[in-house]
Amino acid sequence: MTALAMHEDHQTMRANPAGTGLDLVTLAPGVVAHGTVAPIAREAAVFVQEDPVTHIYKVVSGAVRVTRLLEDGRRHIVAFYFAGELFGLEAGDTHQFSAEAVVASRIAFVRRSAVATEAENSDSAIWAVWRLMAKELARAQDHALVLGRLSAAERVGAFLRDMAVRTGCNNSIDLPMSRIDIADYLGLTIETVSRTLTQMERSGAIRFSGARHIDFQTARPLARVA
Amino acid sequence: MTALAMHEDHQTMRANPAGTGLDLVTLAPGVVAHGTVAPIAREAAVFVQEDPVTHIYKVVSGAVRVTRLLEDGRRHIVAFYFAGELFGLEAGDTHQFSAEAVVASRIAFVRRSAVATEAENSDSAIWAVWRLMAKELARAQDHALVLGRLSAAERVGAFLRDMAVRTGCNNSIDLPMSRIDIADYLGLTIETVSRTLTQMERSGAIRFSGARHIDFQTARPLARVA
DNA sequence: CGGCATATTGAAAGGAGTCAAGCTGTGTGG
DNA sequence: CCACACAGCTTGACTCCTTTCAATATGCCG
Numbered sequence: 001m002t003a004l005a006m007h008e009d010h011q012t013m014r015a016n017p018a019g020t021g022l023d024l025v026t027l028a029p030g031v032v033a034h035g036t037v038a039p040i041a042r043e044a045a046v047f048v049q050e051d052p053v054t055h056i057y058k059v060v061s062g063a064v065r066v067t068r069l070l071e072d073g074r075r076h077i078v079a080f081y082f083a084g085e086l087f088g089l090e091a092g093d094t095h096q097f098s099a100e101a102v103v104a105s106r107i108a109f110v111r112r113s114a115v116a117t118e119a120e121n122s123d124s125a126i127w128a129v130w131r132l133m134a135k136e137l138a139r140a141q142d143h144a145l146v147l148g149r150l151s152a153a154e155r156v157g158a159f160l161r162d163m164a165v166r167t168g169c170n171n172s173i174d175l176p177m178s179r180i181d182i183a184d185y186l187g188l189t190i191e192t193v194s195r196t197l198t199q200m201e202r203s204g205a206i207r208f209s210g211a212r213h214i215d216f217q218t219a220r221p222l223a224r225v226a
Numbered sequence: 227m228t229a230l231a232m233h234e235d236h237q238t239m240r241a242n243p244a245g246t247g248l249d250l251v252t253l254a255p256g257v258v259a260h261g262t263v264a265p266i267a268r269e270a271a272v273f274v275q276e277d278p279v280t281h282i283y284k285v286v287s288g289a290v291r292v293t294r295l296l297e298d299g300r301r302h303i304v305a306f307y308f309a310g311e312l313f314g315l316e317a318g319d320t321h322q323f324s325a326e327a328v329v330a331s332r333i334a335f336v337r338r339s340a341v342a343t344e345a346e347n348s349d350s351a352i353w354a355v356w357r358l359m360a361k362e363l364a365r366a367q368d369h370a371l372v373l374g375r376l377s378a379a380e381r382v383g384a385f386l387r388d389m390a391v392r393t394g395c396n397n398s399i400d401l402p403m404s405r406i407d408i409a410d411y412l413g414l415t416i417e418t419v420s421r422t423l424t425q426m427e428r429s430g431a432i433r434f435s436g437a438r439h440i441d442f443q444t445a446r447p448l449a450r451v452a
Numbered sequence: 453c454g455g456c457a458t459a460t461t462g463a464a465a466g467g468a469g470t471c472a473a474g475c476t477g478t479g480t481g482g
Numbered sequence: 483c484c485a486c487a488c489a490g491c492t493t494g495a496c497t498c499c500t501t502t503c504a505a506t507a508t509g510c511c512g
Contacts, residue, residue: 144304149300
């Protein structure tokens with residue numbers, strides 16, 4: 001049982017105060033499906049590995065991480081998703097990953113079958129799904145490059161740059177995730193992430209206000225790779 | 227100019243000795259498009275990074291690697307493709323990768339636009355492309371896990387197992403690619419790949435006949451991870 | 453203003469990388 | 483058919499980056 005399922009009844013009500021039906025969730029510009037919005041508590045699961053794939057999800061607010069766990073406890077973070085981004089699209093019928101809220105978030109979700117129906121009837125929906133898939137593929141391939149060929153400092157730099165790009169603000173970022181999350185995403189340890197960040201601050205490239213807010217010092221930009 | 231383009235005229239002839247038209251290339255069971263088959267020499271490029279995306283390709287025989295090069299010369303291998311597998315599917319209009327033949331190969335290719343046309347007219351074609359994309363995505367995500375969280379020995383083990391699965395023969399494999407290729411695929415150096423392989427042989431898990439042929443010793447299976 | 457999770461820092465160990473020889477074996481020419 | 487040569491692979495010694503283990507500091511939340 002996922003956290004989302006537990007919230008569903010409650011949230012269907014909240015998302016539809018007048019009881020008039022379901023929300024319309026925008027999957028892509030012009031592509032809309034009937035769905036629901038639910039709040040997910042910090043660290044709560046949206047779905048877990050092995051669950052049947054039932055919905056497609058969209059982050060309304062907050063942040064979600066998609067993870068994979070090895071038998072021996074090692075954890076790998078496949079991706080982070082932020083407001084406006086879709087996740088949970090998988091080809092098979094059971095989830096290969098888990099998804100959890102990094103911070104208290106609001107998640108919209110539509111039945112996978114509703115998306116399939118939409119796609120049957122509309123070319124634009126099919127291409128929207130296709131484009132989403134292509135974007136995920138490119139992201140995963142970039143991630144593999146980062147993990148396979150970049151040093152710790154380069155990985156952290158790439159991560160900060162990606163965060164800046166995706167939040168749209170290019171002179172400061174607020175990290176919603178912990179150092180452990182960053183480490184598991186970058187294939188490093190929290191100590192290495194922390195040390196690298198400290199070193200970047202000492203070198204003058206970035207400046208911290210608390211452990212989660214970073215200002216980029218334009219005078220000394222982060223070394224860029226890839 | 228790609229090696230493929232250089233071969234194209236010559237090969238169109240060879241693939242169509244009677245001059246009756248183009249070959250039919252099977253993109254997926256039941257999904258067929260007009261295409262051509264060309265031989266590609268060992269180490270020759272099928273397409274290179276920055277080229278416009280014009281075709282979709284299928285390995286008829288041989289093996290292809292898809293690579294990415296960093297400015298400083300570091301190389302990352304995104305994937306290997308073997309007989310029967312499709313590659314070159316990218317969302318954008320310019321290739322983000324290069325593709326080269328690992329050994330002398332025969333490559334079938336169809337115009338991307340022909341696939342798009344096929345997809346317009348046929349539901350099964352759309353889903354074939356979608357499934358291909360989904361498979362690539364899963365592969366890339368698995369690759370990221372390997373690169374991010376597995377030790378050198380585990381990476382090499384995962385690689386050998388993957389090769390065995392994909393060639394269908396599960397007690398021996400013939401590696402078409404060099405140690406450098408393996409290293410660039412696994413995010414290691416050739417020395418580490420070589421040492422790991424030697425160690426596996428010494429431990430009795432595998433047995434070499436020449437540097438490229440491996441027999442799996444069923445008595446002591448490779449440790450399995452992920 | 454505590455108290456606990458999160459983050460930083462230090463010291464030591466270890467795994468993979470680097471540099472440098474050798475070795476194999478495959479293909480070619482005598 | 484053998485010998486040589488070159489590319490590819492292996493092995494060794496040493497270095498270095500990242501991890502590990504351990505302690506201390508920070509800062510957020512009640």
